[in-house]
Amino acid sequence: MIINNLLLKLKDRNNDNIVKMRDILLSMRGKIEFLRDLKVEVDIRHGKSSYDIILITEFASMEEFDAYLIHPVHIEVSKYIEGELEAGAAVCYESPKA
Structure with missing residues (x-):
């Protein structure tokens, strides 16, 4: 089994942005067959x-x-992350x- 851990530090670290990012990441659940x-x-x-x-x-x-890395759903989420990531x-x- 392959485990991938990704740590994210957002540019704008307020609670609303963190919750939005969490929800966007969770939105991949059930949409990518390899996951x-x-x-x-x-x-x-x-801290x-x-x-x-x-x-x-x-x-x-x-x-x-x-295959996950090039899946269209993952690519869409990755583009959002790139714009928010410090x-x-x-x-x-x-x-x-x-």
């Missing part, structure tokens, strides 16, 4: 070094992850199958 699981969590510390949101996605294989970080790893 086995999707979680979106919001930071509760709000200077904190990121606002973590997106956790799961895929059966790297091939499915690669900083981002990602960690993608292979996890033993459950």
Whole structure:
């Protein structure tokens, strides 16, 4: 199983923008056949070094992850993120199958 974690720090870090970003990320659920699981969590510390949101996605294989990256729904969400993002970080790893 492939797990991809994406940390997002927004330019405008107010609560309304964070909630909107969370909702947009969650809107991918059920629309991308390769996406086995999707979680979106919001930071509760709000520190200077904190990121606002973590997106956790799961895929059966790297091939499915690669297909997700070019899926039209993902591309649309990515374009929105690009306009709102101050900083981002990602960690993608292979996890033993459950």
